[in-house]
Amino acid sequence: MPPADRSRRDVLKAAVAAGSTAALAACLDLADDDPPRGDPSSKPARQHAWNDYVRTDEHGNVELPRHQTLLYLSLDRDGPPTEADRETVERAFSVLDEAYEWSSDGLLFSAAYSPAYFERFDAPLAGVDLPRPEPLSPFEDPVFDEQDALVHLASDRAAVALEAEHALTGGTDDANGVSVDATLTDALSVDSRRTGFVGAGLPAEHQDAAGIPDSEPVPEDAPLFMGFTAGFRENQASEDGVTLQSGPFAGGTTKVVANLxxxxxxxxxxxxxxxxxxxxxxxxxxxxxxxxxxxxxxxxxxxxxxxxxxxxxxxxxxxxxxxxxxxxxxxxxxxxxxxxxxxxxxxxxxxxxxxxxxxxxxxxxxxxxxxxxxxxxxxxxxxxxxxxxxxxxxxxxxxxxxxxxxxxxxxxxxxxxxxxxxxxxx
Structure with a gap:
């Protein structure tokens, strides 16, 4: 990769990791064009319907969006949310629906909810296997993420991933030309913000990190730090295969997120x-x-x-x-x-x-x-x-x-x- 291209990608990745208003401005300055606008009526019924809207390689393997952000959020009240809370959150998500095409060139995103969130209600969660997390081996001692909600943002465009986050959290007045009239942070607080990247070239460019030898051994074409590709199509469940088929949350799925x-x-x-x-x-x-x-x-x-x-x-x-x-x-x-x-x-x-x-x-x-x-x-x-x-x-x-x-x-x-x-x- 030419040095100029690598420098540009370094800036974009660093900007998403930083997450500041200045970082967003840098991303927008480096953008070559505007992202495609969204059509709310064309969004799929499943939030996890991503595979048909991303790049694939020559073998049909899904290539996930390069820039990703996880926002862990907690509701700003005791007990269950109010109807006003729901309306505010839905308006915040609707801004993203209108601002960005449902694709890796635009924005893919989902909202998910923890067992602790559903414990706010008197009625039990129906039809879903969703226990509280526990250690899964005798040699691990993880911190459990029990915030109420998790919002996952993903895009091939660093500027979109960052602008969408700022739209949800009150850091910008518009997103891709769409006015922001409600934010998640009107009803919830961000407890933790985590970002990442995936795709051939990106791990090699960012291997100057603790845990990786100074010899820079990560191959240039590896999509992950360990040096090999992953996500082979025939070794992955289909989206249909992980979709709940019955009950009040039919069309949804369960999600586990670990950090290693x-x-x-x-x-x-x-x-x-x-x-x-x-x-x-x-x-x-x-x-x-x-x-x-x-x-x-x-x-x-x-x-x-x-x-x-x-x-x-x-x-x-x-x-x-x-x-x-x-x-x-x-x-x-x-x-x-x-x-x-x-x-x-x-x-x-x-x-x-x-x-x-x-x-x-x-x-x-x-x-x-x-x-x-x-x-x-x-x-x-x-x-x-x-x-x-x-x-x-x-x-x-x-x-x-x-x-x-x-x-x-x-x-x-x-x-x-x-x-x-x-x-x-x-």
Missing amino acids: RQRLEDWYGEQDYEERVMELFSPGHAADDLVEGVGNNLGANSRVDEYVGDLAGHAREYGRVGHAQKAARANRDEDGNVRVLRRHFESTDDVGSDRRVASLHFPSLQLEVSTFEDVRAAMNGTDVAESSPAVRQRVNNGILEYVFVRRRGYFLVPPRESRSLPAPEP
Whole structure:
């Protein structure tokens, strides 16, 4: 990439991370053109309907919007929201509907609600598996995100991601020419703001972060810090497959969002390329020479399901097992359909003692939160660690040695018609 283009992308990514009014002005100054305006009547009924509105690669794999922001919000009152609160929140979202096309060139966004939010009501939440979060392994101790609401903004345009955020939080009077007449912060307070990025080139450009070796080992064409591609179409649940089909929230889905710190010094410093393939995919992928470069040659299928039958044998033969190999054991239903739709992206939001820290935001969509928990239990690989002395709970056991869960929250993403502070039975 020419230095001028890289410098421009650095400024845009840094602006989204900073989030200030000055950062928004910088983004807007660098924008080549105006984003496409929205048509509220054309928005899909599902808030999580993104796949048909984003870029895809030559194999049909979804390429998520490059710039993403998570806003965790708390309601400014005790008890349930009022009808006036709902009207205010809906007007705030309606500004974005009108301002931006529903696409990665415009803006994709969703509002989701936590178990703690629904506990504000006397009536129980109906027809949705949405427990309070708990630790999912004996070796993690995350902070649980139990704010009332989570708003997720995503766009290929840094200026749009930032302008939409400012429109929701009172930082601008208009969004793409649409007057802002209500904001989320008229009814809620922002408790936490988190940003990130994903896509070939972006991790390499931003690998000057704690947790990544100073040798800058992240490949130029890698979409993620660990150096490989992800999100293969045939290894992802469909949007239909994660959509609630009945009950008051039919058309919605459940969402888990985890934040993981990455410590990749040993990933790149002690493991060679073949060993990284073994630990991310499976030992069989390395033995059969399936992966080239960052793995784009795999096309639409990681082929990990071919290697889930004998993890104990792989552990004994190769002294390690693969992350995807373990998780895949629990990620298909009895009809062979993938159960979880992953939409993860990188971040350097957090600042350590001297510089920013490499981390991963991991949103996943599924019919039931228990599905995510099943897949996470399989990923823990506790059973595999008992089958070989070379595999321990966090060593040679997929990527557990390199990622550390810091935060996790559970949410319901309602259908669009009930996206604004819904009651348990809207």
